Amino acid sequence: MSVRPLRVGVAGLGQGAGGVMPSMAAMPEIDLIAGADINPKMRKGFEERYPGTRTYDTVAGLAKDPDVEAIWVSTPNKYHCEHAIEAMRNGKHVAVEKPMAIDLAEADRMCEAAEKYGVKLLAGHTSSYGLGVRAMRRVAIEGGLGEVRAIFIWSYTDWMLRPRTADELVFEQGGGLIHRQGPHQIDTLRLLGGGMLRSVRGTTGSWHKERPIPGFYTAYMEFEDGTPATILHNGYGYFLTAELYPWAPPMHRYQESDRVRFRKGMRAGARDEETEKAAYRIGGAQDKTLQKAPTEMPPWTPYDMGMLVLSCDRGDVRHSKYGLTIYGDDGPRELDLRPFGRNEADFEGGVTLQALEELHAAIVLDQPLYHSGAWGRATLEAALAIITSGRERREILLERQVPMPASYDLDFRLNTTTATISTRD
Ligand SMILES: NC(=O)c1ccc[n+]([C@@H]2O[C@H](COP(=O)([O-])OP(=O)(O)OC[C@H]3O[C@@H](n4cnc5c(N)ncnc54)[C@H](O)[C@@H]3O)[C@@H](O)[C@H]2O)c1
Numbered sequence: 346m347s348v349r350p351l352r353v354g355v356a357g358l359g360q361g362a363g364g365v366m367p368s369m370a371a372m373p374e375i376d377l378i379a380g381a382d383i384n385p386k387m388r389k390g391f392e393e394r395y396p397g398t399r400t401y402d403t404v405a406g407l408a409k410d411p412d413v414e415a416i417w418v419s420t421p422n423k424y425h426c427e428h429a430i431e432a433m434r435n436g437k438h439v440a441v442e443k444p445m446a447i448d449l450a451e452a453d454r455m456c457e458a459a460e461k462y463g464v465k466l467l468a469g470h471t472s473s474y475g476l477g478v479r480a481m482r483r484v485a486i487e488g489g490l491g492e493v494r495a496i497f498i499w500s501y502t503d504w505m506l507r508p509r510t511a512d513e514l515v516f517e518q519g520g521g522l523i524h525r526q527g528p529h530q531i532d533t534l535r536l537l538g539g540g541m542l543r544s545v546r547g548t549t550g551s552w553h554k555e556r557p558i559p560g561f562y563t564a565y566m567e568f569e570d571g572t573p574a575t576i577l578h579n580g581y582g583y584f585l586t587a588e589l590y591p592w593a594p595p596m597h598r599y600q601e602s603d604r605v606r607f608r609k610g611m612r613a614g615a616r617d618e619e620t621e622k623a624a625y626r627i628g629g630a631q632d633k634t635l636q637k638a639p640t641e642m643p644p645w646t647p648y649d650m651g652m653l654v655l656s657c658d659r660g661d662v663r664h665s666k667y668g669l670t671i672y673g674d675d676g677p678r679e680l681d682l683r684p685f686g687r688n689e690a691d692f693e694g695g696v697t698l699q700a701l702e703e704l705h706a707a708i709v710l711d712q713p714l715y716h717s718g719a720w721g722r723a724t725l726e727a728a729l730a731i732i733t734s735g736r737e738r739r740e741i742l743l744e745r746q747v748p749m750p751a752s753y754d755l756d757f758r759l760n761t762t763t764a765t766i767s768t769r770d
Contacts, residue, residue: 422519468721491658500651504580548735
């Protein structure tokens with residue numbers, strides 16, 4: 346089926362954008378036509394990588410480009426609100442990277458702008474779009490395991506050891522694990538639990554003085570219907586969740602020796618992080634825009650979101666190498682998700698492809714936008730509540746939650762009865 350592509354411009358052509366642009370360039374639903382960045386090296390690299398595109402040195406310039414229909418905002422967190430509103434004011438639809446904004450007042454202004462200018466605002470490019478999470482939701486709905494009873498997400502990563510720009514190290518500007526990584530786990534549990542969280546009791550930890558941003562959080566969250574969820578992320582890079590998966594590479598982003606070296610470098614104040622981070626952007630040694638699309642679905646690894654277990658009345662579900670293991674009264678079954686994947690470039694299990702599909706469908710095909718500004722704001726509310734709860738040592742009641750409509754992802758149907766029976770005893 347041929348579809349009219351959506352003409353997209355990208356604001357902020359850095360590392361995060363580098364992970365998204367290969368999908369944009371590969372998908373028939375998207376025409377990547379323009380970019381904006383204050384850094385001339387990024388603009389030049391982008392034009393060379395994607396011939397025929399044009400660039401601007403400000404987001405305001407990109408927002409005035411009459412050919413651009415939607416802008417993907419991947420500038421630093423402190424600019425998300427300003428740049429999204431600038432784009433919407435000029436009649437552009439917007440997809441804003443997580444975290445949607447730094448505080449709820451900003452998120453409110455963004456939602457109001459989408460309303461006022463009559464454009465779509467997508468806020469939720471997170472791991473919740475991954476094939477394994479969406480499939481888990483379908484198993485919960487149609488898998489015969491009964492009601493969702495509890496959700497558990499547990500992640501140990503090297504997030505705090507990755508190179509950071511100066512503004513990523515400022516908590517007030519949206520720096521730190523809770524702003525950057527919280528949305529992945531919170532969006533996921535909200536998707537699986539229906540969206541409507543009631544309360545949060547949590548805490549954050551900032552344990553290394555040489556890295557003055559939170560590198561740890563944990564929280565107990567409860568849905569309106571009483572379903573509990575627990576989340577945890579420790580980004581200090583000692584133990585890694587990936588170690589628990591025999592098929593995952595024996596490292597996360599770095600080898601053990603790198604992690605030792607980075608820790609020492611940071612403690613001595615001798616690490617050149619700006620240079621290291623540049624390696625991950627266009628033109629750098631680790632440039633993601635040059636990676637080839639996998640020819641088949643790679644094995645699942647916990648990445649940054651971590652290990653996820655969904656418990657229902659009569660069974661549990663977890664990720665397996667190529668799909669899900671569904672534990673039920675008759676024993677475990679394997680659901681192979683490989684037939685459900687798309688072939689275009691996406692390095693994180695279909696996350697970016699799905700977000701772009703939703704954006705395209707909402708704008709070009711006039712279908713509902715599910716990860717709307719209100720959805721993103723609800724996730725931000727829960728993330729910020731972890732910080733407040735930890736500071737004030739009390740449970741925080743939430744007020745801005747919205748449900749995920751039942752129509753979400755209806756065309757993604759699993760035939761769970763054909764899941765193969767595991768041979769394990
Ligand atoms: N969804 C995900 O999985 C994911 C992954 C990585 C990053 N991100 C998000 O992407 C955003 C950027 O992070 P990053 O790691 O790519 O940082 P980065 O520093 O590599 O990229 C930011 C880019 O924005 C440009 N920029 C800065 N100020 C600008 C301005 N005023 N106007 C135009 N361009 C400007 C910078 O020159 C840089 O190229 C963050 O919000 C981050 O949370 C999301």
